[in-house]
Amino acid sequence: MTTSAVTPSRFGGFPSAAARYWPGVAVTGATAIAAQFLSDHYGAPAMLMALLLGIALHFLSEEGRCVPGIDLCARKVLRLGVALLGMRISVDLLIGLGAGTILLLVAAIAATIGFGLLAAKVLGRGWRLALITSGSVAICGASAAMAIAAVLPKNEFSERNLIFTVLSVTVLSTIAMIVYPILAHAIGLDARATGIFFGGTIHDVAQVVGAGFSVSPEAGEAATLVKLIRVAMLAPVVLVYSLATRNIAGPDDASGRPPLLPGFVIAFLILAAINSSGLIPRVVAEAGSEVSRWALLAGIVSVGMKTALRRVLDVGGDAVALIVAETVFLALFILAGMYLLGHVS
Template identity: 35%
Template sequence: MTDRGFMSSQLSESKSEEQRVESTGTLPRLQTATATLLPGLALCAVATAVAMGVGRFLPTVSPLLIAIVLGAVLSNAVHLPERLRPGLQFSAKKLLRVGIALLGLQLMLSDILGLGWGVIVVVVAIVCLGIVGTMFAGKLLGLSWTQRLLIACGFSICGAAAVAAVDGVVDADEEEVITAVALVVIFGTLMIPAVPLLSRALGLSDTDAGLWAGGSIHEVAQVVAAGGAIGGAALGVAAVVKLARVLMLAPVMAVLSVRQRRLAGTDADVKRPPLVPLFVLAFLACVGLRSSGLLPTGLLAEAKIVQTALLTAAMFALGAGVQIATIKKVGARPFVLAGISTVWVASIALVGVLLAG
C-alpha cells in the first residue's frame, strides 16, 4: 500500500471512530440533560397540580396567579436547592414560549373583527401609546431601557407572558425580568376590584365596563376575574378585547427583533435574534388554525388545558425567582413607573371606550 493510500485509510478509520464516539455520546448527554432538568420540572409539575386544583374550587381565581404567588412564597419561605434551578429556568423560558404559542388557539379573528373597527383602533392605541408613554416616563425616572421595555410591554399587552416574550428578544437581566413579573402581579391584582368599582362610580354600562377591563388590565386571568365581577355581558366583551391586545404581541416582538438585529449589525460575536421569534410564528399559526374552524371542539378544549398547565408551570418558575431582597434592592422607581403605566393605560382605554361608545 502506498503512503498516500495508508494515510487515507488511517484518516477514514479516524473519522469513523469520531462518528462512532459522537453517536454513542449523544444518548448519555441527553440523559444527563434530562436528569439535570428533572428536579425543577418535578417541582413545577407539583405546583401546577396544586394551582390548577385550587383554581377548580375557586373559579374566580386564576391558576396562573396562584402559581406566581405560590412560587414567590415558597422561594422566600425556604431556601430552594441549587439543583432545582435548571428545571425552573427551563420552565420559565421554554415552557412559557410553548404556552404563549398555544394561547393563539383561544383567538378567533372573526371575534376580534366583530368588535368593530372603532374598538380595534382603540386596542392598537392602548398598546402603542401605552408602550411609548411608559418608556418616556421610565426614562425620566432614570430606569434602564430593558427595565422600561419589560414593564411597558407587560402592562400594555399581556402581563407576564409579554415580559417573558420581550426577554426572549432583548435578553434582559434576570433581576429586571423578575421585577417586571412581580409588578404585573401586584398592580394587575389591584385592578381586579378597582375597575368594577370605578365602572359603577362612572355609570358605565356592563358592555362599556367590560371593554374598559379588557383594555386596561394586565393579565388575561385578571381580566376574566374583573369581567366576572362586573357581570352581565362584561365578561365576554372583556375577554375578546384582551385577546385582541394579546394579538398585538406578534407585531411588537417583530419590531423589537428588527431593532435588535440592526443593533447587532454584522458583528459575528453578537448573537442576532431571528427576524420574528419562532414562538411568535407558532402563536400566529395557532391563531390561523383556530380561525379556520378545522380543529374540533374537543381538541381545542384539551389544548386549552395543556396551555393553562404550561403557563401555570412557567408562572410558578417565574414566581420562584421573586425574592423580597431583590425587590427591595431595585428601589422604588420601578414601582413608581408601574403605577404611572397602570393609570396611563387605563386612561387611554377609558377615553377610547367613551369615544367608541
C-alpha cells in the same frame, strides 16, 4: 458521592436527557399544582401564588440536580405556553368587535409603550425595564412580560425586571378587578362599555373574566373578547421589540444576534391562522388553552425559583411608580377613546 453520580443511579431507567431534566421539571410541576390549589381554594391569582412559591424555593436553582429542569421550564416550557395562546385567537374575534374599538386598542398599546419609555427616561430607569413593564401593561400582563423578556437582550437585571413586572402586574390586575367595577358604575357605563373598559385595561386574562362576569354576562363576554384582541397584539409587539433590539448585544448574549422572529412567535401566528380557518376542533382548542395555562404557570414558577427576593426588592420605588403610572395612563387613554367612539355618554 457527588450529585452527578446520584442522579443516574436514581433515574437509571430514564434516557440520559430525561434523567437530567426530570427532577427540576417534577418540582416545578408540583409547585405549579400547589399554586393552582391555593388559587382555587383561597381566591388568590394563580400566577401570583406561582411566583411567590417559586421565589420561596429559590435555593433549588442555585445548585443540585433540579437546576437543569428549572432552566428548561424557565425557557422552553414558558415559550410553549406563549405559543399556545395562539389557539385562542381568530379572525372572527376581530370582525365581531368592530374597526373603531380595534383601532382604539392598537392605539392604546402603542401609546402606553411610548409613555412607558418617556416615563422611564424621566425617572432615570433603563429602556429594558420600560419595554417589559409597558408591554405587559398594554397587552396581557404576566404572559406578555414573559414573551417580551425572551426577546430582549439580557443583562444582569433581566431576571429581576421580569419577576418585578410579573409580580406588579398581577397585584395591579387584582386591585383593578375590585376597583374598576366600582369606577364603571360610578361613571355610568352600560354593560357593553363596561366590558370594553375592563378588557382594554386590566392586565391578566383571569382578572378580566372575573371583573366582567361580576357585573353581568354581557359585560363578561365583551371583556373577554376585547382582552383576546389585546392578546392577539402580543406577536406583532414582540416582533417589533425583536427587530428594534436584535443588534444590541447584552453581556449574556454569547451566541450573537437572536433570530429575526422567535420560534414561539411563529408558532403563535401559525396556530392563530389555523384556528381562524376553523381547522382546530373546539375540544382541541380548549385543551391547547389549558396546556398553555399550565405551561405559563410552570414557567413563572421556574422564573421565580431563579430569582432571589432581595434582588427584586432592590428594584426601587421609581420602578413601582413607573408601572403604576403606565396602568393609570392606559385606563385614562381607553376611557378617553371610548368617549370619542360614543361608548361613554
